[in-house]
Amino acid sequence: MKLEKAAAQLEALGNPTRLNIYRLLVRAGDEGLPVGRIQEKLDIPASTLSHHCKRLIETGLVTQERQATTLICRANYPAMQGLIGYLADECCADATCSPVAKESVA
Amino acid sequence: MKLEKAAAQLEALGNPTRLNIYRLLVRAGDEGLPVGRIQEKLDIPASTLSHHCKRLIETGLVTQERQATTLICRANYPAMQGLIGYLADECCADATCSPVAKESVA
DNA sequence: ATCGAATTTCGATAATTGTCGAAATTCGAT
DNA sequence: ATCGAATTTCGACAATTATCGAAATTCGAT
Numbered sequence: 495m496k497l498e499k500a501a502a503q504l505e506a507l508g509n510p511t512r513l514n515i516y517r518l519l520v521r522a523g524d525e526g527l528p529v530g531r532i533q534e535k536l537d538i539p540a541s542t543l544s545h546h547c548k549r550l551i552e553t554g555l556v557t558q559e560r561q562a563t564t565l566i567c568r569a570n571y572p573a574m575q576g577l578i579g580y581l582a583d584e585c586c587a588d589a590t591c592s593p594v595a596k597e598s599v600a
Numbered sequence: 601m602k603l604e605k606a607a608a609q610l611e612a613l614g615n616p617t618r619l620n621i622y623r624l625l626v627r628a629g630d631e632g633l634p635v636g637r638i639q640e641k642l643d644i645p646a647s648t649l650s651h652h653c654k655r656l657i658e659t660g661l662v663t664q665e666r667q668a669t670t671l672i673c674r675a676n677y678p679a680m681q682g683l684i685g686y687l688a689d690e691c692c693a694d695a696t697c698s699p700v701a702k703e704s705v706a
Numbered sequence: 707a708t709c710g711a712a713t714t715t716c717g718a719t720a721a722t723t724g725t726c727g728a729a730a731t732t733c734g735a736t
Numbered sequence: 737a738t739c740g741a742a743t744t745t746c747g748a749c750a751a752t753t754a755t756c757g758a759a760a761t762t763c764g765a766t
Contacts, residue, residue: 497619505614510607520691532713539756545716563712563763574692578684585626587678636742644724650744669733669742715760730745
């Protein structure tokens with residue numbers, strides 16, 4: 495993974511609201527979560543939420559699928575996997591860090 | 601780990617310059633790298649670099665040790681380990697994500 | 707072809723972050 | 737106690753990001 499991309503994903507997750515959104519999506523699993531549902535849970539204005547979702551989507555960490563007027567958001571696991579792998583590979587060269595995610599992830 | 605702390609660390613790494621600094625430190629290993637050395641490698645003004653280092657230090661991802669007038673920076677591996685663990689645990693509940701770093705990191 | 711629900715886009719403002727030179731600090735050596 | 741080297745702190749400005757209401761869009765149902 496390119497450093498710029500990793501940084502963009504890290505930055506996307508590096509906002510408490512967005513990290514919360516992402517965690518919600520992970521917990522929702524394959525089913526995903528409609529935007530409106532996220533809004534209820536986090537109690538933030540629709541436009542603000544939409545902005546944060548957009549940011550997560552732009553970096554590839556989240557995907558959106560339309561079901562009628564409802565937009566379903568889902569955590570994009572392979573993207574997170576890639577990010578964790580990057581951190582483990584590029585940013586954790588020491589033995590004290592879990593020697594995982596180098597080649598064993600597949 | 602608390603969400604707020606994880607977000608702070610992710611945000612710290614979510615800047616290309618800081619991610620670069622961090623990677624440099626990882627590659628430098630236990631020996632660490634003096635601030636001036638980082639500056640040479642990245643070619644950025646001292647005050648700007650100092651600001652970024654400070655941010656990394658504040659989140660616990662980097663430590664600093666004084667050797668005379670020189671300040672040596674080091675990547676704090678346990679912190680990164682904790683962050684990777686958080687991502688794997690809290691943000692990667694699916695089987696497609698490496699089932700690592702849950703308990704096996706020790 | 708209209709309506710209402712779900713969501714985004716727009717636009718404006720507030721808040722935070724990044725950048726950098728100048729001045730201040732720290733500390734060993736003289 | 738002064739000097740020079742390494743680095744930080746300060747202060748100012750630029751750039752980016754966050755927030756939110758209002759208006760626009762999308763789409764199924766009527």
